Amino acid sequence: MTPNHTCSIEVLNHDHSYGKAWRARETAFALAKGTLEESYVVLHAYCEALKIENPRTVFEIELEESKYFKYVFMVLGASLRGFKSCRPVIIIDGTHLKGKYKGTIIVGVAIDGNNQLYPLAYAIVDSENDRALKWFMTNLKAAIGECPNLVFISDRGQSIANVIDIVFLNSYHELCTFHLKRNVENYFKDKVVRKLFHDAYRAYRESEFKRHWVQIVNYKNGSLATYLEDASIQWWARCYQFGNRYDNMTSNISKCFNAITKEVRVLPATSLLEYIRGMLQGWSHERRTMWSNSTSTHLVYAEEIMSLECEKARRCRVNPIDYYRFHVKDGGIDGIALTLENVVTSNCSVWRFRVRMLLLQLERAILIHLLYAADCIVM
Incomplete structure (x- = not known):
């Protein structure tokens, strides 16, 4: 039978010392979790x-x-x-x-x-x-x-x-890059460097990085550039990274x-x-x-990416070159026109992760174009 523990109001209102309360806490903790x-x-x-x-x-x-x-x-x-x-x-x-x-x-x-x-x-x-x-x-x-x-x-x-x-x-x-960005901001005591660094490390291409790097070099006679160079550019800049960090910055x-x-x-x-x-x-x-109850063949994360890329693909302009090549224009990529063949055969390390996203988007755009063309022929 479980004993009926009672505690009077007088005991609860008693002014216990801090030391006694701490020892009671330690004893209770030891009984529950061990010493x-x-x-x-x-x-x-x-x-x-x-x-x-x-x-x-x-x-x-x-x-x-x-x-x-x-x-x-x-x-x-x-x-x-x-x-x-x-x-x-x-x-x-x-x-x-x-x-x-x-x-x-x-x-x-x-x-x-x-x-x-x-x-x-x-x-x-x-x-x-x-x-x-x-x-x-x-x-x-x-x-x-x-x-x-x-x-x-x-x-x-x-x-x-x-x-x-x-x-x-x-x-x-x-x-x-979050820790490095915070260190840079604390060191220079200026929030301007936060945006300069943010734009530089997120650049996918060297040409884009160099545009931002010019602004970094011009900041306070190159002091910010020296600080970032000491941290090894290839360790934090996306376009110069040695390994594939899968966009985990x-x-x-x-x-x-x-x-x-x-x-x-x-x-x-x-x-x-x-x-x-x-x-x-x-x-x-x-x-x-x-996952055992899931009816999808894709992960939730993959489904979200494919849905987003399909929406982007609807805004692309697709012009056929021949039966196997297509000229895809997307204003979101600085107005640069890419061909599917160039994307597939590209060995540029700068695009190692971004190419996968672009390829998915371009494939969806071409597929939508072909389906639309097929519907027109049937009509």
């Missing part, structure tokens, strides 16, 4: 249980002097299998823990085919220093192996740049994950990792249920 010390003790057992229940899970623990906790790294087996179907882009970011022993949780987040958040790897470390980041990236590479054309996106931290060059030799590193998606875990970052290490595991399990179930 921080106990969490580190059961971490090894949790690791083995996770590997048994989730095949191919990678769980590594680093100790100092063979007895003191230092780092922990986790990638779920299901996440590894799903990553093969994601875009080869990993966004790295870290955020502070709120518990007694502080620390930092580093996350590696990918994006799935439906343009949704896909958390991949996590590590609890002391801080975002060279040693901790190298340990994280080394374990990440051991988990995912060699990925062709892999791109990492992060803020402008020298530590992460150095580690990527050492561990992932065949990958590319790009900067989060910022690390905002990793910030979304950090926001989701904001309230639980006070939990002990084991409880925090278990919360993340449970959250991913729930997401996987929801997405699996949604």
Whole structure:
């Protein structure tokens, strides 16, 4: 039988000291989630249980002097299998823990085919220093192996740049343009530089970028240009990027994950990792249920893009050249006329992502033109 707990008004109105209230809070927290010390003790057992229940899970623990906790790294087996179907882009970011022993949780987040958040790897470390980041990236590479054309996106931290060059030799590193834009604005104390930088990094073509770069060079005797050159233009400018970042110009998606875990970052290490595991399990179930009941052959994200491009295609002017080539004019592309043949055979790296969108739009425009012509012939 459950005891009937009662509390008088006199007890509630009693003026308790802050220290007593804090100790009561800590006791209640320990009873519900366990103590921080106990969490580190059961971490090894949790690791083995996770590997048994989730095949191919990678769980590594680093100790100092063979007895003191230092780092922990986790990638779920299901996440590894799903990553093969994601875009080869990993966004790295870290955020502070709120518990007694502080620390930092580093996350590696990918994006799935439906343009949704896909958390991949996590590590609890002391801080975002060279040693901790190298340990994280080394374990990440051991988990995912060699990925062709892999791109990492992060803020402008020298530590992460150095580690990527050492561990992932065949990958590319790009900067989060949102962080760089904010740094530029704070450094120059002028909102004008925000638009100058925004127009430059979003340019698809070198000719367009150079027009904006002239304005940047003329700003305060070239001080802004020097600042941006120090950040390596190929790391932030879309038209000069080495790898294909699939239009992911910022690390905002990793910030979304950090926001989701904001309230639980006070939990002990084991409880925090278990919360993340449970959250991913729930997401996987929801997405699996949604797609199993879907009647469409395309993802929601793809359907939205195709619908938008079809609307744009209706505004294009299509002039046949012969049976296989068409001259498509779209005023939205600076009045430049493109042929379908040129778009298909183009090897220009500047258009690596944009060409896909243009091709989809041009194909729809040509299809609409042919269908209209067929209707006219029938009539």
